[in-house]
Amino acid sequence: MKEIVILGAGNVAFHLFKAFQATEQIKVIQVYNRSSSALKDFEKETSVTTEISQLKPADLYIVSVSDDAVKEVVDSIAEKNTLIVHTSGSVPLLDSAQRNGVFYPLQTFSKNTDLDFSEIPLCLEASNKKDLDFLKDIGKTISNNIYEIDTAQRKSLHLAAVWACNFTNHLYRIAEKICEQKEVPFDILHALIKETARKVQHNSPKDVQTGPAKRGDKKTIDFHLNQLDSPELKEIYTLLTESIKKEHGSKL
Amino acid sequence: MKEIVILGAGNVAFHLFKAFQATEQIKVIQVYNRSSSALKDFEKETSVTTEISQLKPADLYIVSVSDDAVKEVVDSIAEKNTLIVHTSGSVPLLDSAQRNGVFYPLQTFSKNTDLDFSEIPLCLEASNKKDLDFLKDIGKTISNNIYEIDTAQRKSLHLAAVWACNFTNHLYRIAEKICEQKEVPFDILHALIKETARKVQHNSPKDVQTGPAKRGDKKTIDFHLNQLDSPELKEIYTLLTESIKKEHGSKL
Numbered sequence: 001m002k003e004i005v006i007l008g009a010g011n012v013a014f015h016l017f018k019a020f021q022a023t024e025q026i027k028v029i030q031v032y033n034r035s036s037s038a039l040k041d042f043e044k045e046t047s048v049t050t051e052i053s054q055l056k057p058a059d060l061y062i063v064s065v066s067d068d069a070v071k072e073v074v075d076s077i078a079e080k081n082t083l084i085v086h087t088s089g090s091v092p093l094l095d096s097a098q099r100n101g102v103f104y105p106l107q108t109f110s111k112n113t114d115l116d117f118s119e120i121p122l123c124l125e126a127s128n129k130k131d132l133d134f135l136k137d138i139g140k141t142i143s144n145n146i147y148e149i150d151t152a153q154r155k156s157l158h159l160a161a162v163w164a165c166n167f168t169n170h171l172y173r174i175a176e177k178i179c180e181q182k183e184v185p186f187d188i189l190h191a192l193i194k195e196t197a198r199k200v201q202h203n204s205p206k207d208v209q210t211g212p213a214k215r216g217d218k219k220t221i222d223f224h225l226n227q228l229d230s231p232e233l234k235e236i237y238t239l240l241t242e243s244i245k246k247e248h249g250s251k252l
Numbered sequence: 253m254k255e256i257v258i259l260g261a262g263n264v265a266f267h268l269f270k271a272f273q274a275t276e277q278i279k280v281i282q283v284y285n286r287s288s289s290a291l292k293d294f295e296k297e298t299s300v301t302t303e304i305s306q307l308k309p310a311d312l313y314i315v316s317v318s319d320d321a322v323k324e325v326v327d328s329i330a331e332k333n334t335l336i337v338h339t340s341g342s343v344p345l346l347d348s349a350q351r352n353g354v355f356y357p358l359q360t361f362s363k364n365t366d367l368d369f370s371e372i373p374l375c376l377e378a379s380n381k382k383d384l385d386f387l388k389d390i391g392k393t394i395s396n397n398i399y400e401i402d403t404a405q406r407k408s409l410h411l412a413a414v415w416a417c418n419f420t421n422h423l424y425r426i427a428e429k430i431c432e433q434k435e436v437p438f439d440i441l442h443a444l445i446k447e448t449a450r451k452v453q454h455n456s457p458k459d460v461q462t463g464p465a466k467r468g469d470k471k472t473i474d475f476h477l478n479q480l481d482s483p484e485l486k487e488i489y490t491l492l493t494e495s496i497k498k499e500h501g502s503k504l
Contacts, residue, residue: 067472090472107444108462113451121440147440156434157441159476160427164441165448166463167492168420173457173499175412182408188373188399189409189416190453192359196417197449199365201442205425210360211418220319220342224411232498236491240419243484247425 002138005030005055007073008064009038011109012087016064017042019117019142026141030056052076060085060138062103067091074100083131089158092151093125101126101135104154105143108165117142123149123157174233206247213244254390257282257307259325260316261290263361264339268316269294271369271394278393282308304328312337312390314355319343326352335383341410344403345377353378353387356406357395360417369394375401375409426485458499465496 004020006013006028013031020026031042032049039048047056055061055077063073064087074084074094085103086094094100102125107115122139124146126132132148139146149157172193176186199208212220221241228234256272258265258280265283272278283294284301291300299308307313307329315325316339326336326346337355338346346352354377359367374391376398378384384400391398401409424445428438451460464472473493480486 067469090475106440108447108451108460110451110460110462115447119443121443123440145440145443147437149436149440153434153436155475155479156430157436159479160430160436160441161444162463162476162489163423163430164427165444166461166465166496167489168423168445168448169452169457169461170465170492170496170499171415171420171423172452173461174495175416176457178408178412178415182405184401184405184409184412185399186456188358188375188397188401189412191371191373191397192413192417193420193449193452195360195367196420197445199360199362200421200424200445204438205421205428208360208362209418209421209425210362211414213418213422217319223342223407224414227407227411232491232495236488236495237414237419239484239488239491240422243426243488244418244422246484247422 002026002059003029003056004060004062004138005032005058006062006064007032007052007055007077008062008087009033009042010064010066012105013062013064014041015109015115015117016062016087016105016142017046021045023141026138029058053078055079058082060134062087070094074098083126083134085126085135089123089154089161092155093127099127099131101131102149102151102154103135103139104149106157106161118144121145121147123147123154125150125154174236209244209248211244213241214248216245254278254311255281255308256312256314256390257284257310258314258316259284259304259307259329260339261285261294262316262318264357265314265316266293267361267367267369268314268339268357268394269298273297275393278390281310305330307331310334312386314339322346326350335378335386337378337387341375341406341413344407345379351379351383353383354401354403354406355387355391356401358409358413370396373397373399375399375406377402377406426488461496461500463496465493466500468497 017028020028028046030047033039036050042048061084065073067088070086070091083099085101087103089104104123105120107120120143122143124135126135136146179186269280272280280298282299285291288302294300313336317325319340319342322338322343335351337353339355341356356375357372359372372395374395376387378387431438
């Protein structure tokens with residue numbers, strides 16, 4: 001049985017906590033957070049503290065706080081011999097004398113959404129081989145998708161995730177607004193959204209691109225641009241269309 | 253048993269054909285296409301023809317050809333008393349003396365991808381109530397999602413689908429290219445892509461937006477912009493970020 005302390009009480013911390021508590025090999029023995037209110041979700045199931053000086057000894061400290069706060073929290077940990085990892089996609093492996101690493105679950109987390117953690121890719125990095133192997137063992141208890149990813153690769157993954165998740169979700173929002181204008185239920189698009197995501201699970205998105213930009217169908221593109229009232233949406237439509245044409249070599 | 257003739261042999265025609273042939277209430281008695289090569293996928297299972305003058309009498313003609321060709325094909329049908337529908341999202345209800353309608357399945361079709369047609373929304377419209385009811389009966393044999401959608405609504409849906417499917421797939425492609433540059437397998441993003449699509453099945457995309465633009469995290473945004481070499485991608489990144497900020501009122 002390995003013992004973990006989680007520092008932070010946000011969405012990632014919460015889902016990691018739940019995933020570890022469901023294993024038999026890992027026990028989260030304490031959760032630290034600066035403010036006590038966010039600790040309510042944890043205090044029924046483990047020991048909690050708002051004092052970083054009161055951390056219990058453990059096999060691993062997982063720092064899951066906002067990117068800006070990672071370094072400060074890590075520096076405040078008095079225990080110098082324990083492996084410390086953070087869970088951020090954009091913070092590098094810390095350049096400190098301590099044993100440190102990264103334990104980055106690549107997923108979009110909402111507190112109210114249940115997740116199957118076993119499907120979530122864990123991107124791991126550590127300052128030495130032994131710690132990396134230890135992180136892999138820990139990771140395997142909650143996920144079937146373990147990847148060894150260095151800081152430069154993780155930076156790219158974080159950027160790619162903004163396109164594949166945050167920007168994609170905003171395109172869904174734009175589609176929803178277009179539906180709202182004509183009182184069409186957004187539900188009608190659910191199957192299309194699911195299928196579009198499903199297709200790229202087994203194909204390169206390059207090979208399954210469809211639509212007027214890919215076909216070079218200028219008539220439909222003009223028809224769509226005329227329907228958009230907002231200059232901002234017209235501009236995004238035009239840029240994405242040009243980008244698809246460039247990628248797929250269609251001539252309009 | 254109702255009898256249908258399909259005109260056209262593309263992806264939509266192919267999937268409609270397969271769906272109808274799997275029912276007990278409908279039989280596709282003939283498929284017409286101008287060129288014979290595309291008819292090979294059909295000729296083992298039904299009668300085929302390349303001569304529009306040779307159409308068999310039927311309860312319904314479904315015209316599933318490219319948007320530009322719809323009107324010409326419909327006008328070439330000699331039979332004037334049979335209900336004729338097209339399957340296009342952007343072509344209006346035809347303004348003709350004939351009984352006509354629209355039978356628009358809102359999905360992205362690839363010939364090599366199997367689809368559960370029962371989940372695909374069918375957007376129906378007809379020039380009279382009796383024909384609309386008939387189309388609903390036909391639609392229900394293959395789909396659980398039947399919608400009555402007029403031409404103006406269908407135009408909006410078609411535009412919304414470009415955002416939610418074609419543009420979204422291109423964002424996946426951009427993410428894939430970012431991964432390729434650092435030799436990171438695109439597979440790592442699969443779970444994130446699936447979860448992003450899953451979340452909006454039960455939530456408005458407005459309520460589940462995450463990421464640096466939503467948070468107003470200027471540091472991460474600048475960090476990402478610096479990573480992008482391509483001026484085109486920088487511009488799309490900036491526009492989508494501004495659009496998210498505008499939608500969610502975050503101040504940078």
